[in-house]
Amino acid sequence: MMRGMIMISETNSFTEKFDLLGCIQCGRCTGGCPVTVRADLNVRRFVYDAYNEEKLDELARLAEIWDCTTCNTCAVRCPKGLKPLEVLLALRSMVVESGKVEPTVRDALQSVLLEGNPWEKPRAIRCDWMDGLDVKMAEPGVPVENLFFVCCTIAYDPRLQIIARNMVRILNKLDLDYGFIGTDETCCGSEVRTLGEEGLFEMLIEDNTELLNSFEAKRIVAFSPHCFSVFNTYYPDLKSEVIHYTQLFDELVGENKIPWRGELQKKVVYHDPCYLGKLSGVYDEPRSVLQKIPGVELLEFDRCRERSLCCEGSGGKMWVESHSKKERLAETRIKDARALGADIVAVSCPFCLLTLEDALKGLGFEEEMRVAEIMELLGEVVEE
Amino acid sequence: MKTFVCIKYVPDTSEAEVKVNPDGVTVDSSRFSFDINDADNYAVEESVLIKEARGGDITVASIGPKQSDVMIRMAMAKGCDQAIRVEDDRIAGHDPLIVARVLAGAIKGHECDLVLTGCMAGDDGHMATGAALAEELGFNHATMVKKLEILDGKVKAYRELEGGLMEVVELALPAVLTIQTGINEPRYAPIRGIREAQKKELKVVNLEDLGLDPNDVDAEASGVILEQLYIPEIESAAEFIEGEPDEKAEKLASILVKGGLV
């Protein structure tokens, strides 16, 4: 009996927690939601229905709660300041707590618990990307100016390791005080949160805060917008400031510290990652870095900055396939880039890189254009 | 239904390079990830499904190091009620008959209707422990079970044979079933559940605690000696196609077409 009562008061808080009564059902959230063109998701409907706590179980069983990419558009657009997507994530949590998640989600979450990354890779090989490089390691208690936090996806995916490797090569060329964490580095929890595993997310916040605070870092430089955003939003006790690496490089190019060695005579269009742009308001720094690369002609998407189209790489979508056969948003994005005449679609997020590159290959445009992370481009034009 | 489920903590070597240690009889596991043995995970799920359908109580039994506690807590988060972990360096773990003897020591003296184990461990792959355990306990058994139905005092077990054929057998309980992967879809153990499971009893015991004579289960007691491990030579005469990914694809395509293979 007691248990049941606790449950009810917990679900009651759905209404309070997400301020459901504040909703005026204007529909701006759904109106801006990018996945509506592909999936049945109507987020306004969930904000409305979740008010009825007896319906929550039924809502949690709907497949479309997994279609949300957590792009944050709905929250940005809501005139009442609600965060409609959080209702969906809370419903995902209910599924996670029951244990009946997709096997892919199960394995990713379990891997975060056991190995500190969602890719089912041993913790012991987290730093294999450093092989053959002279990497400075940070030490607990020893002051360091820039403490780098490598995202799990960049650390393990051979396609993305170049981002970290280029970073180290360039850092070694500059007179910059920096350090890397090593194999103790653990998933930031961004995707864990969006997959609805609240308990695991809380645990990661606790453990990571302790780990990161053990380094006397002036600031933490995150490779991925996801780690960057989640540290700034959900880690209240971090002692150090957290920035995205494009912000660091914006400083460096501003101070003329980058030893350019070549040019990139290309038309480059920059794709704003949701977690750097819409969630964190960092729009200018990546552009300014790109603009400083000798030879680059920077183009803009029609839908850019706050209105940037989501690539569908986040919100746990790496592990949950949507059943829609309609065109992927990433494909739309690549087609838009081609229509602009871009040679390169530049991104500053590992997930954007994977989804957009996949779309580009799927469309068969490899001959004419490519997708590249800003760090990859820098590696091509900076002295090492 | 009083159920015991026996699980093992094993390294995942599917993508890893395996190296033999200088001692010649162990492998270097420092770069592996460890988790519950695949088939055992299905056994845990099956035990929980049985409990959900018929009520009862599940005990996890495992032989392994402290690090494996996380695996045990996960099983508890899914619905297992208590656990016994045997930790003792003297156990001759290379011999499945010895392992079965120790597990029997952990189960004997408790009320028990059903024991589930995985049908095979991914590391040493004997496929012997469960069936040997049945004999130690004096229980009936069926191996490689891909489906089961609990009946009154009996269990109907569907054994998966070569060629996908199923052999259906009926066993009187108590019985040991060795569970084959694919019998169900194992659930996720959420962290809150794992935290909650910290309250459940996990007994860590050694041989003496189980009333076992170390002389019965040590390397001396085993009828076999693990003499040497080595990495087998790649025996094939495979032609490795080299180059950039695209080149590899092109070369392979022309080999297949020119050789009349497609």
Next chain:
Amino acid sequence: MMGNILVLAEHRQGSLREITFEMLAIAPQLSSDMGGEAVVLLIGSGVDEMAVKIASYGVKVLVIDDPLFEDFNGEKYQKVISAVIDDLKPSVVMTGHTAQGVDFMPPLAVEKRLPLVMEAIALEYTDGALKATRQLYSGKVNAIVAFKPADTYLVTIREGIAEAPEITTAGPVEKINTPLKEDLDYRKFVEYIEAEVGDVDITQSDILVAIGRGLKEDKNLPLIEELAKAVKADIAGSRAATDAGWISQDRQVGTSGKTVKPKLYIAMGISGAFQHVAGMKGAKTVVAINKDPEAPIFNVADYAIVEDMFKVVPKLTEKLKELKS
């Protein structure tokens, strides 16, 4: 008898299984090294023909023929073999490492307190000691295991490690009485259920494109279907692919799936676990694409590509289409 090897014949639904003959390629030599001879034990009901067939390989066959043994029952086998060991005192009892062997050999070893080695891939008798080679970590490591001196050694033999020998002068067939007199009430055979038949029969396919866990997600399937279409192949896969639901059960290759003998087998993202290889090593040409250079699948491959399959397959499909048109 000192040095004798008792080989257990395996049969199901009226026919002998290949492993029986494979063991006849191993046991006679080994028993002569050990100073004895190989003897086959055949347990069943109405098995005269099988006995004659086995004897034609030049071995002595002991037959226990009784309606009690109409169908396989591990508990009954254990009881019978236990009694036969007491009676004949063989130095080795050898069975297949099969759904039958794994069901009764371990309990038999416990009952008689005899040493047991599972799934040997080689056996050697030197200087009075019997040693077995077996595999760990799904074939990535070999282990040499030595038996300590015992009256009888128990061993199960991996399927497919030897080929049936030539037929020679027939050996004698001798009936012996069943040590088991009545049926068991605690384990009963109920029935066999055939695997469901699907739309294609991969055992008849000329070309198979096989996928494993490396496929990662079902969204990658179209890539494979495209390749299969280009070369008119059927799609098959490992158990991991079946468990994930990417392919139906009847397309699983391996010990618990189908044994296939296509002209061409293209394995992608399959590690080559023994259970899988057992089902496809009869393929005439094997192509393996795997990103792990150590993957055992390369041991059975004729052409090997160490690479991420997703980097190879699209181009491969494209090129094949081009070359074939």
